[in-house]
Amino acid sequence: MPQPLTSKESSLFRQVIRNYEDKQYKKGIKAAEQILKKNPKHGDTLAMKALIINSQGKTDEAFALAKVALQCDMKSHVCWHVYGLLYRAGKNFEEAIKAYKFALKLEPDSQQIQRDLALLQIQMRDYQGYLTSRKAMLTSRSHIRQSWTALAVAYHLMGDLSEAESVLTTYEETLKNPPAKTDLENSEAVMYKNSVIAEQGDIQKALDHLESAGKHNLDRLALLELRAKYLLQLERKEEAAEAYRALIDRNSEYKLYYDGLTTALGLKLTDHKERKDIYDGYAEKFPRCDAARRLPLDFLEGDEFREAAAQYICRMMDKGVPSTFANLKHLYADDSKKETLRAIVQKYIDRRKSDSSEETQTNGDASKGIPAALYFLAQHYNYYLSRDLDKALEYIDRAIELEPKSVDFHMTRARIWKHYGDLQKASDTMEQARALDTRDRHINTKSAKYQLRNNQGEAALKTVGMFTRAETAGGPLADLHDMQCMWFLTEDGQSYARQGKYGLALKRFTTIYNIFDVWQEDQFDFHSFSLRKGQIRAYVEMMRWEDHLREHPFFSRAALSAIDVYIKLHDKPLVNGMNGVGEAGGDDAAERKKAAKKARKEAQKAEREAHAKKNEPNKLKDADGEAKKQDDDPEGAKLAATTEPMNDAMKFVTPLLQFSPRSIEAQIAGFEVYIRRKKYLLALKCLLAASALDKEHSQVHGQVIRFKLAIDQDREALAPKTAEIIKSEFTLLPASTNLTLYNDEYLARHADCARRTVSALKIRRLLSPDKATSCQEDTAKVINLPSITMEEAKETLELLRSWNSSVTDSFRSQAAAKWPRATVFTASS
Template sequence: MPQPLSAKESSLFRQVIRNYEDKQYKKGIKAAEQILKKNPKHGDTLAMKALIMNSLGKTDEAFALAKVALQCDMKSHICWHVYGLLYRAVKNFEEAIKAYKFALRLEPESPQIARDLALLQIQMRDYQGYVTSRRAMLQPKPHIRQNWTALAVALHLSGELSEAEHVLTAYEESLKNPPSKSDFENSEAVMYKNSLIAEQGHIQQAYDHLKSAGKQNLDRLARLELEAQYLVQLDRNEEAAKIYRNLLDRNSEYKKYYDGLVSALSIKPTDHEALMAIYNEYADKYPRCDAARRLPLDFLEGNDFEEAANKYLTRMLDKGVPSTFANLKRLYSDSSKLTVLPKLVHKYIEHKESNNEGDEVVKVNGDTSKGASAAYYFLAQHYNYHLSRDLEKAIEFADRALMLEPTSVDIQMTRARIWKHYGNPIKASEIMEQARTLDTRDRHINTKAAKYYLKNDDNEAALKIMGMFTRPETVGGPLADLHDMQCMWFITEDGNSYARQGKLGLALKRFTTIHNIFDVWQEDQFDFHSFSLRKGQIRAYIDMIRWEDCLREHPFYSNAALSAIEIYLKIHDKPLPNGTNGIGEESAEDIVEKKRAAKKARKEAQKAERDALAKKNEANKLVKDADGEPKKKDDDPDGVKLAATTEPMTDAMKFLTPLLQFSPKSIDAQIAGFEVYIRRSMPQLPYHDIPELIGFSEKYLLALKCLIAASALDREHPKIHEQIVRFKLAIDEDSKTLPSQSQDAIKSEFTLLSGSDTTAFNNAYLSKNKDNIKATISGFKVRRTLSPKSASEVEKSIVKLVNGDFITFDEAKEGLELLKSWKSGQAEAFKASAADKWPKALAFACKESSLPVR
């Protein structure tokens, strides 16, 4: 039980609580110390002092003091509650929940503890526990609508839709007076209840509810959309069509409304005449409407498509719309449309030139014709596009467009992209810089210029440009501000650049920052669990919960995670002497240089440790940012400690686990999983999916699990082909040490290798994928592994690939890197052949001195 205090000290204790709530931390500590002078073992006061110290950034001292408070008074709900708050502050939600539950046992009637417990349960997606907590919170305060809504949300998320609907109905029936029409919270609750009814499949009931309770709903647009949707599902198409026409009058650019109207009118996708009647109607009704003219191009074919596309292109090019190609490029998936569109643009140019008596440069009232420059610009983008790539023509038309509009930022940007596809990042960044100088206040072109500098590995120039848009007073400069603003595209590109340069520490630092940003996003939802209920934004809250559940599927995370895993794999495979890690094949000079670097890295790591120790002894002093908020100082700004890891596979798991958990359909994630698990000796993931392999080595078990998952996604993927053979060789090598039960189990599961002859399996793969360069290279790699004597023959075969018709620039780069990794004498021959095929690409330049100076 809490220790009793005198009246004066009880007043001081209440003052401590008020000081904490008002963020008057110094006063709170002073008042707490006054109590502790007479009652040094008063647990509640010690706990409150610990809570205040944690707010001051003294986390370690706060935890130590909280443990002392518990030792002084194990049965104080305040001590346990504070202990939970401290764990919550350091994001250890599992331990915080345990502390809250213990506090709630001691004080079952505490609304504050119950609320804190409920918020953590929904944060951790403990839906059943959340339902229990919300039921308990509803009982003492049934007059508060928020408690009823929260219980309905808990039931909804746990899958009990009918119970959730019943809870909302029970509250509505308990009201003596109906809510006012302007009650926003009631309006949202009505729409939320309607969504629950519809989600159960009761469409007629949902429609009736929408027409009655939702009739005066404040979100009129959502009500109309739902009403039209329900009517279509109920086969009341005439009424639905009427509503969709009203919606199109509100927004004639929204494709969803056109699709809804087509569905309501029961028009078949093949009935192009009826479809065109609808689109022509709205094109005539709204002359400035683009969707009614663009959407028919998706389904029209043949002459009808050519006629409609010609009208659309003429209209857009006459206006000089720069985004015309971007609006049409999705049509290129149809080969016939890919052929028609550039022909129409060429005809447009011929028509313009004939009207101008054959002159290429067209003038209208002394000004450059928008139509001609827009047409040239369209063709430049067309020939730069990967499905229709002809870079020589692309640069030709870009130059023509630039002659007509020399100050066009868009045309200069496209020229830079063309040079990027040529394989010349230096030239590309120079042209993008020229484009930037045309409009230095435009953030878009500035960020593009910075991105191209990063692709050229000029990190300082990129950061200088980005510094134009950051706060100069930020502690740590522009880079720190970009991190604070979570500018992930820059951080990712910066990391990729450092990875290319071999600066693994800095690269890992950037990719770890991306990982931490997603952790912050995961944690930031915590405040919305109470905010959304308080403001009545239930539908948006449910959407946020579902979005957070698939947060790690975002490309920003997956790209950064895969890059980080790749670096850790390199560190694992090629550790350098003295515990410092690096990449690449090493000559004698490289070894000497890297030993120097290793020595420097050790000194930097030791200095960082000394600085960290000194900082800890400085009474936890914190740096303050531009807003005066405390900010922790980074003790490893260059990633030295990250690159010097002695357990790279364990560190890689931090990135891999979310990938496999939230992106199981990503073949790249499964491939990365195999590479990590096959190198690990003690994996830490469960293996419930293949229970018959429990007796088998976990190392091979989890690698096989990823291999099976990846092969189910794409059996012919080059990397999977390599991994199948590598897995077979690995288990054959360890066959003597594996128990017989494990060998029998793996034989039953590992059916990817047809037969037991790996050489025949590889030859069959090569024969099947003759026109696939990546698959061919993969097959050659496997052949060299299976038969080291054939190394010379394999290397010559790879050189021959350069002269093929199917090889791309990226595939040629991959082939060259492979030969270099083998230290092959054929690398120079490969480079010479590639240089003839891609003369503008710097990757195949024969002499380093021939490269342009940056």
């Protein structure tokens, strides 16, 4: 047991705590040392010293000292609390929760420990534990609304909505005086309770509560929207229509209000005239309203559509609105509407040219009309549903002649070159567009993205660096990391992957993975902040969003790219940190051996430097004087030098499969990793999921056959239980299926599809190695398919090159003739 402290030492201990809270770490350590001189085994002081040391970046030393503190006083709640705080700082929340619970047993009345425990429980989605903690906190602080609200949220997140409502009602009944109408916390609490009632499905009760308790709510827009929604759900259509009209009067551009109004009026989808009359009325009432003129084009057909579209387009062309095509392109799903829109714009151009009298121009400046119409047609022919790149280039060049300084026109010209396949010219053209407006961040971003697509990493960094902070240590790239600029990191990583610089590619993708971890951790502060500020609806919405965080396309794209790199590292390990090992021998083998040795030395050097920096954590400080974390692998050398790429890939595979199970790309990637790890049951799970999404998918077809071959080859090594499960679940191929015949049937069914044809030929080559030459020749013939796209041709060319096929040059020449402006098919590419 530690020696009791004198009054002077107790004062010093309180000073240690204040110094820690004020981030005066040197003073805190000095005060702690004074106590420890006379009481070297005082556990609480040792624990506080450990906490201060951890804040200085000396994590290992802090944990060691904290363990000493526990040895000195195992029954000190301070020591256990600090131990939990150290684990929390290290993101080891499970161990932190254990330490907090032990501290709470020793000091059940500690509000601070109870609060810290509750925050970690909700962070880890331990709803039952959070509910228990909140009940305990409510018992001790029942006079604070926050305690009641937090308990209601706990029930809500557990799915017990009736109990959540009951808790909120109980608190309201304890109030002696009604809250002021300007009380924001009460206003939010009322709307939160209303959402809880509505989630239970009792819409009438929700409406009654809204009209009684919420009639003076401060969030007027939410009140009006919910009232209209409830009235519509209760089939009180006249009142609902009136409510939606009031909303449209507030915001005449919001589509959902118009949808609600037409539903409330009982109009059928086929009642085009009645629906159009509603929109016409608002177009007349709000002359500047775009939605009332644009939305009818979604449901009108034939002559009605042509007339309405002509009025809308002429109005937009006269004003020179550049976003007109973007506003209409989703109508291109209907072929008749697509052609009608093109004809209207072409007619507009012809009429403008023939009409030289400016007196007839009543809407806008006549000089804007023709360039805007040419711009529309350029986008029309550049769009994938109506693509004719030669015409698109012709129209955009004509538009640029009329308005040579239009950024939008030059951007579209760059896109056209991108679709041609000339990435260099696309990048140069986008850079010309950027030069026309150097203060526009959007065009700056576009230019940098095109440079990255053209593998011009340094130029892209310089371009985007025009909008980063000049004073940031580490330059533009460091600022982009700090700002979590994921589009740049993703594009940069994919650029490095294309160049074979897998270390840097993995570095970028891992950074994106870490950013999502940061987002996951960032919610921690909101568990207390949102309750304190009374923003309960936003808090619950955030919690639900966080639960599906890694469904975000940014994560999926980075994860799939990282998995692809790891698969390449597994199939063809690196020798110099940049390029895969090819099929070579002799001098090449010696060169690879030399390069591998060099790479190992560089990795060892980086590790030594990292260790040195770790021993001097205070050498580099940030602007706030905090210890700045050092990057011990800036080039990604360690990531690329992995000896277990498939194990490393799992960190991307697991969340991808968990949060994006309906993504066929995710299931395909999961299969590729699991089959290489010989995890056949998990590979089968991915295969079955992918097959359920698209059984005829080119890669799924190949994976079915490869799985069959793999289990046949490893049948003796399979555990009896595993073999039994595979036999019962793997029904995609009957046991007696002739794989060659099965593959040939697939090829015959999809002879007109380049990607599926190539997939079948790859499998034929796998099944019959003696037919490799004929498979290569048949693969090269897909260039003659009318439906083949440039991207499919590019993939086929890469495949032939990986086979070192003799028909590669012939295929490339034919592709170059078919897409003469695509640089990927040039002889030097």
